[in-house]
Amino acid sequence: MQLKEQINTGLTGLFDHPFRTFLTMLGIIFGVGAVIAMVSIGAGAEREALEELKKFGDSSIRVSSLEIQGERLTEALKKQTRGLSLGDVSYLLSSCQFIDIAVAEKIDEYGLYVLNHKPLVKIVGVGDGFLQASRFEVASGRFFSAAEQENAALVAVLGAGVASEVFGDVEPVGQTIQIERIRFKVIGVMQPQGSGSGKLAIKRRDHDRDVYLPLKTSLQRLEKWPVEDKDQYHEINSIWIEVKRGYDLLQARDIVRSMIRRRHSEIDDFEIQVPLEILQQSQKTQQLFNLVMALIAGISLLVGGIGIMNIMLASVNERTREIGVRRALGASKRDIVVQFLVEATLISILGGLIGIVAGIGISWLIAFYTGWTTAVPLSAVLLAFFVSISVGIIFGSFPAAKASGLDPVKALRYE
Amino acid sequence: MIDTQKLQRYFEIGDSCVKAVDNVDLNIAAGEFVAVMGPSGSGKSTLLYVLGAMDRPTAGSVSINNRRLDLMDDQQCSDFRNRELGFVFQSFHLLPRMNLIRNTELPMIYAQAEPAVRRARAEKLLKAVGLGDRMDRLPTELSGGQCQRAAIARALVNGPKLLLADEPTGNLDSHTGLEIIGIFQALNRAGMTVVMVTHDENMAEHAGRIIRMRDGRVEHIEKVAKPLLSKLPAEIENSLREVSGAA
Ligand SMILES: Nc1ncnc2c1ncn2[C@@H]1O[C@H](COP(=O)(O)OP(=O)(O)OP(=O)(O)O)[C@@H](O)[C@H]1O
Ligand SMILES: [Mg+2]
Numbered sequence: 001m002q003l004k005e006q007i008n009t010g011l012t013g014l015f016d017h018p019f020r021t022f023l024t025m026l027g028i029i030f031g032v033g034a035v036i037a038m039v040s041i042g043a044g045a046e047r048e049a050l051e052e053l054k055k056f057g058d059s060s061i062r063v064s065s066l067e068i069q070g071e072r073l074t075e076a077l078k079k080q081t082r083g084l085s086l087g088d089v090s091y092l093l094s095s096c097q098f099i100d101i102a103v104a105e106k107i108d109e110y111g112l113y114v115l116n117h118k119p120l121v122k123i124v125g126v127g128d129g130f131l132q133a134s135r136f137e138v139a140s141g142r143f144f145s146a147a148e149q150e151n152a153a154l155v156a157v158l159g160a161g162v163a164s165e166v167f168g169d170v171e172p173v174g175q176t177i178q179i180e181r182i183r184f185k186v187i188g189v190m191q192p193q194g195s196g197s198g199k200l201a202i203k204r205r206d207h208d209r210d211v212y213l214p215l216k217t218s219l220q221r222l223e224k225w226p227v228e229d230k231d232q233y234h235e236i237n238s239i240w241i242e243v244k245r246g247y248d249l250l251q252a253r254d255i256v257r258s259m260i261r262r263r264h265s266e267i268d269d270f271e272i273q274v275p276l277e278i279l280q281q282s283q284k285t286q287q288l289f290n291l292v293m294a295l296i297a298g299i300s301l302l303v304g305g306i307g308i309m310n311i312m313l314a315s316v317n318e319r320t321r322e323i324g325v326r327r328a329l330g331a332s333k334r335d336i337v338v339q340f341l342v343e344a345t346l347i348s349i350l351g352g353l354i355g356i357v358a359g360i361g362i363s364w365l366i367a368f369y370t371g372w373t374t375a376v377p378l379s380a381v382l383l384a385f386f387v388s389i390s391v392g393i394i395f396g397s398f399p400a401a402k403a404s405g406l407d408p409v410k411a412l413r414y415e
Numbered sequence: 416m417i418d419t420q421k422l423q424r425y426f427e428i429g430d431s432c433v434k435a436v437d438n439v440d441l442n443i444a445a446g447e448f449v450a451v452m453g454p455s456g457s458g459k460s461t462l463l464y465v466l467g468a469m470d471r472p473t474a475g476s477v478s479i480n481n482r483r484l485d486l487m488d489d490q491q492c493s494d495f496r497n498r499e500l501g502f503v504f505q506s507f508h509l510l511p512r513m514n515l516i517r518n519t520e521l522p523m524i525y526a527q528a529e530p531a532v533r534r535a536r537a538e539k540l541l542k543a544v545g546l547g548d549r550m551d552r553l554p555t556e557l558s559g560g561q562c563q564r565a566a567i568a569r570a571l572v573n574g575p576k577l578l579l580a581d582e583p584t585g586n587l588d589s590h591t592g593l594e595i596i597g598i599f600q601a602l603n604r605a606g607m608t609v610v611m612v613t614h615d616e617n618m619a620e621h622a623g624r625i626i627r628m629r630d631g632r633v634e635h636i637e638k639v640a641k642p643l644l645s646k647l648p649a650e651i652e653n654s655l656r657e658v659s660g661a662a
């Protein structure tokens with residue numbers, strides 16, 4: 001008997017009892033559906049993490065100053081260390097050949113006045129190379145030139161959020177803003193960075209509320225940086241470091257850490273983040289999640305398979321006479337095996353397909369209601385499909401063997 | 416056509432042994448119509464199943480058209496049942512969820528016939544047994560006589576030369592039963608070898624020979640001097656002759 005006929009026969013068999021068939025499929029539907037939904041969450045998180053990494057770069061190191069208290073503060077005062085400073089930046093630049101860029105960042109909480117607005121902003125002084133190190137982009141206008149950095153020019157670049165809040169539809173470039181009674185000319189607006197942190201635990205403030213000034217401008221004009229600060233002890237908030245291609249990022253991080261610690265008299269008043277490392281850690285977590293998921297999937301498919309086997313065994317019993325009749329009319333053992341295997345496999349394939357659709361639907365719902373990124377990888381769909389087929393074949397083979405092993409005469413006489 | 420030697424079919428149940436068929440030597444020529452009679456439990460059905468390659472003898476030999484059934488494997492037996500003979504049962508054994516066409520087609524599916532060919536042949540046979548207007552009905556919607564005629568159509572669909580019937584009139588009233596016997600006679604006249612188990616002496620009198628069994632043994636074989644005739648309308652007789660050949 002040809003497979004096509006067997007499939008026809010199987011389908012007819014299934015549609016003889018549509019409700020029972022559906023109930024039998026439920027195990028597979030739930031199993032596959034849950035797996036697809038969970039995989040979509042995992043894959044979405046992975047994609048989000050990768051996008052996040054693209055934002056931060058896979059060659060970035062961030063050094064941030066930490067506030068210290070208690071004993072450590074006492075120790076720091078005793079040893080006369082002053083936290084992260086401009087000196088650290090120039091020291092790193094001059095002594096580490098693996099560093100491509102190192103940019104200082106100084107954050108202040110001065111008030112900003114413009115057109116009667118007093119928006120909540122952070123005044124951020126950044127050194128040369130900031131655009132490159134941060135991977136931020138300018139939406140309109142331009143960023144500071146080297147000359148403006150050098151001359152401590154009174155120019156500012158606005159974060160996207162500040163620009164739209166303050167200026168609305170008016171083009172901000174060319175306008176004037178006022179910080180601490182000093183007037184600054186707006187020369188550029190940044191691309192929106194998006195607020196909040198993603199799935200990665202990379203610390204990140206809302207850069208859309210930043211107002212950038214050249215570092216020297218911020219230090220000299222706003223902070224009244226003493227000109228005699230030859231040792232560059234002036235405290236800064238963080239250093240954006242880009243490591244040259246070909247150097248090991250984590251090794252670089254360790255060197256940077258030990259250098260700064262030495263300069264800070266072994267006091268941990270700073271922390272170092274490597275986005276790539278955080279991503280790798282999150283991937284490890286992801287792998288654990290995947291393992292648990294595979295286990296759940298395995299269990300539910302096992303349960304689904306047992307359900308199929310159960311129903312198929314009942315079906316063999318119920319159709320003993322039919323088996324006898326088919327045998328009398330010329331069906332071989334092999335024909336009977338194939339008939340029941342096809343039926344079991346059709347149940348599991350159909351269940352798998354419905355499960356895949358349901359899983360994709362669930363992943364959409366999750367994305368819709370939670371705002372998480374979800375993604376259904378084709379590989380997961382294909383895997384689910386082939387696992388469904390195998391479940392049918394594996395759990396259908398025992399009932400099929402039982403059916404074909406029936407003595408034809410006894411089957412025919414079975415009441 | 417049928418030749419058995421010292422044919423045995425014993426059933427071992429625990430310590431006891433039921434000799435359902437015991438040392439049967441039979442010789443049935445092609446084109447014969449033979450009735451098998453005997454009390455209940457005398458082994459008639461068992462003999463028929465062994466002759467029909469459904470059951471295997473525990474000893475002895477059975478050959479049909481010079482082919483040794485007792486030496487065949489499962490696949491060969493299945494092919495043999497499928498192509499070389501047709502079964503008709505007391506309780507029809509039509510598959511309840513299939514209409515008559517699909518029931519009739521079933522042996523052809525196992526013979527790998529093409530769907531169009533199958534359908535045409537099944538329709539032809541159903542028409543020949545007088546069910547041309549009921550082809551898409553389910554067996555449950557039909558009378559016993561109609562079901563048995565459909566079962567005969569199914570048995571004939573692959574064009575066998577041998578028909579094995581186990582009490583084919585047992586579930587039918589005598590009038591309807593005689594119609595079935597009439598079909599057998601018509602087929603027999605067209606060259607079909609028919610072996611029919613029956614309890615009904617009157618039905619048996621329509622055959623050419625009667626084999627009487629008791630306790631698994633052939634007790635007596637008698638030739639029917641003047642077989643009774645169950646007449647069918649001429650057109651059914653003709654169409655049966657036409658379809659009883661090879662598929
Ligand atoms: N599978 C089996 N296992 C054990 N004994 C069996 C089996 N099949 C048949 N028998 C026994 O073999 C004997 C012959 O049975 P069989 O069915 O051939 O009789 P029969 O002549 O067809 O009877 P009836 O007229 O009632 O149909 C009986 O005693 C029966 O109990
Ligand atoms: Mg019997």
